[in-house]
Amino acid sequence: MELKEKLNRLEEIILGYGQMIVALSGGVDSTFLIAFARNAYAKAGCPDNVAAITAVGPQFASDEGEYAAALCESLGIAHKKIDVSYVIEKIKDNPPDRCYHCKKELFGVLKARADMVGSVLADGTNLDDMDDYRPGYRAIQELGVASPLKEAELTKAEIRQALASMDIGKAAEKADYPAFACLMTRIPFGEEITEKKLAMIYKAETYLKEKGFTQVRVRCHGTAGGLLARIELLPEEMPKLTPAECDTVIRGIGFQFVTVDLGGYEKGKMNL
Numbered sequence: 001m002e003l004k005e006k007l008n009r010l011e012e013i014i015l016g017y018g019q020m021i022v023a024l025s026g027g028v029d030s031t032f033l034i035a036f037a038r039n040a041y042a043k044a045g046c047p048d049n050v051a052a053i054t055a056v057g058p059q060f061a062s063d064e065g066e067y068a069a070a071l072c073e074s075l076g077i078a079h080k081k082i083d084v085s086y087v088i089e090k091i092k093d094n095p096p097d098r099c100y101h102c103k104k105e106l107f108g109v110l111k112a113r114a115d116m117v118g119s120v121l122a123d124g125t126n127l128d129d130m131d132d133y134r135p136g137y138r139a140i141q142e143l144g145v146a147s148p149l150k151e152a153e154l155t156k157a158e159i160r161q162a163l164a165s166m167d168i169g170k171a172a173e174k175a176d177y178p179a180f181a182c183l184m185t186r187i188p189f190g191e192e193i194t195e196k197k198l199a200m201i202y203k204a205e206t207y208l209k210e211k212g213f214t215q216v217r218v219r220c221h222g223t224a225g226g227l228l229a230r231i232e233l234l235p236e237e238m239p240k241l242t243p244a245e246c247d248t249v250i251r252g253i254g255f256q257f258v259t260v261d262l263g264g265y266e267k268g269k270m271n272l
Contacts (some may be wrong), residue, residue, distance in 0.1 A: 001254055005160050010152035011040045017120040017146065019049035023110050024072070024079070026064030027180050029124030029156070031071060032163040033149060037122075039074050039166075051078040051119070053110050054072065057085035058195045059102075059184050061202055082109060088184075088193055097211050098190045099136035102182075104143070122146040128156045132268040178215040191222050200254045204229055207249055211236050215265045218250075226256025235264040 001009075014020060014037050034181045037050045054068040072079035087105050091098050109122070114121035125147040130137075140147065143244045149159065158194065160176070172174060197220050204218040208231070217232040229250050233241065241260065250258045263269075 011146045019119045021119045023123045024052040024068045026068035039158040055084045058198045092193045097135045103136035103139035125150045145223045155271045203253045228257040229255040232261045232265040
């Protein structure tokens with residue numbers, strides 16, 4: 001199916017909901033979904049039939065939440081933030097199906113909000129997400145959350161392409177942004193999740209992004225001697241790293257050891 005056909009199908013799906021609330025993380029997929037939905041409902045003469053909810057807490061990058069709020073303001077879309085910090089305590093032991101329990105709790109709260117106003121809750125799951133270990137998707141299905149991008153068979157590359165072509169200001173800026181994920185994905189299964197670790201990971205990744213690295217992951221591993229930061233970068237960007245400075249800054253954040261993964265960044269690497 002051509003991209004144009006998929007986008008036509010996406011519009012049919014969204015308008016079929018009547019009204020929808022997007023679980024807006026501030027990432028590429030949910031940004032495209034909210035912008036596309038806003039256009040679709042505006043063309044249908046009911047621009048207020050779409051709104052957004054953003055979950056916030058230490059497990060999410062704060063700049064993503066800030067972007068989500070600014071995006072909705074620029075699009076004239078009603079937006080609400082919900083603090084889900086308490087979820088960390090429920091999954092602090094970090095089991096292999098952590099994402100299932102997290103999504104079940106998080107989306108359960110969001111779904112209840114959507115149900116109260118008679119809206120369909122939709123997330124940004126796309127077709128490519130089915131290629132990775134995604135226990136959280138099972139929770140989304142169980143709760144009856146809609147995944148219109150997946151239903152329209154849109155891939156990540158197609159979403160980026162479509163978003164870049166949209167004349168919609170702030171939303172289109174996201175088209176070239178690197179993939180992101182919940183900060184808890186940086187901690188190996190079985191190792192305790194704490195707000196302190198999440199804050200350290202966020203600070204370390206922010207430092208590397210400010211140094212010009214595009215796709216960044218700082219994995220946090222517990223060792224007998226303390227916490228180890230394992231940095232994943234794009235292979236072509238590794239030569240830009242200044243080892244001594246990087247070691248000093250990241251150890252200053254609280255890590256005892258700093259290392260670089262020579263295999264580079266890889267989606268879902270912690271699931272291996």
